[in-house]
Amino acid sequence: MEFWGYRRPDGKVGVRNHVLVVATVGCAGEVARKVAESLNGTVSFVCQGGCAAGIKDLEATRAVLLGMIANPNIYGTVAIGLGCEFNKMEDFLALARERTCKPIVGFTIQEEGGSINTIAVATRAAQQMVSEATECVRELCPISELTLGIECGGSDATSGLVSNPVMGLVSDKLIAAGGTSMYSETVEMIGAEHLLAAQAAEPAVAQRILEVVKGREEEQIRSGEDIRKIQPSPGNKAGGITTLEEKSLGCVHKGGHTPVMEMCAYAQVPTRKGLVLMDTPCFDLLSVTAKIAGGCQVVVFTTGRGNTIGNPVAPVMKVTANADTYRHMLDNHDVDMSAVVAGDRSLEEQADITLQEIIKVMNGKLTKAEIQKFGYAETVISQPTDYI
């Protein structure tokens, strides 16, 4: 299996060729947005952090910003800061250059003399970068270059029954071809963590899975929610989910059957290929953002009730096995898996169709969220300890 991608100077392969205009602190957000909006070929996203932050918050902000810059879908980056923030431009650019040799330039509003001057210089720099980016030509690359993110949100009975098992089979096929499949949303692993640990490639990975899930469970209990006591919800039970294990298995089944190679930290790029997990909260906007910062070039989002979200850096394909939802929100869904529920198609056949559709998107077909230019406001960065 092959796809047409952009080979980057750091060796990674992108499926899009954007110039990223990134605010390194919330105070530069509007300037970055205006620069990105005024040009073709640029993307940007909301960053509200970067200052007055505890060390964990600053680390999370930097992890996502640097991850987005390093994501292979990005040709190069124009970074814009204010000047006096914790996330100092000079240090930030040095960190970015440690991560990737792709082009990056940075400006600060205090140094440039206000927002309008900064918009002018940053727009000129971004225009030059877009001009260079568009000289890049796609080349044929093996599917092993793909890190696929899988997200599930707005679930219904069809999610655990069809769309997640289909994505499990897609993961198995991708991994058999040498690729990487990633899912996250740690709280949804509670109740199935012993089964995930048994799926781990080695004891150290199993241990890490158990520790990470326990950490999230304790965090939930501290905030007043004991998942083991309240899940599955009465609505889940009425819908046919009997136990917590069943609910969690319905979620984690989207990763497939191959050994778990790694449990990555939030926004961390995996060091191993195959099936990898990432420790993230369950909030879809946040966990999609973290996976793309972790290097996913494409995300497949399974849903039952319907969903709209996109991301500026990577295509987010919306798939559903609920025929009514697919038709009712045709503007937002990319793949209809309802033929499996109707008994007209097997899980295996739907997995093959879905993988072909993923490859089309990798080759340049725009997802519905991309056509609608969604994603700017749907990028959410974790702030574990809130602001100072």
Place this chain on the structure above:
Amino acid sequence: MKPTALLINEKDNVVTVTQKLDAGETVTYLDNGELVSVVTSGVPAFHKVARRDIKAGEDVVKYGRIMAVATQDIKAGEHVHTQNVKSKVQ
């Protein structure tokens, strides 16, 4: 005849129905390319029925993994839910 249920993994001892079925109706699912049928005692849409007899104390398997343990004997075709199985982790 079209399937009315889905078998997710061949190790599973339950299947999930894709429509409401009344007592005496047939649950039909694909198993390795072949249509298999079992008569149900009645089951709501997207709930589970036993593929074969499950004894009290036996594990209930879905997605190829253990999702519960039977608290009483369950006959093939019978609705599998909170009345006859329980969690092993709750």
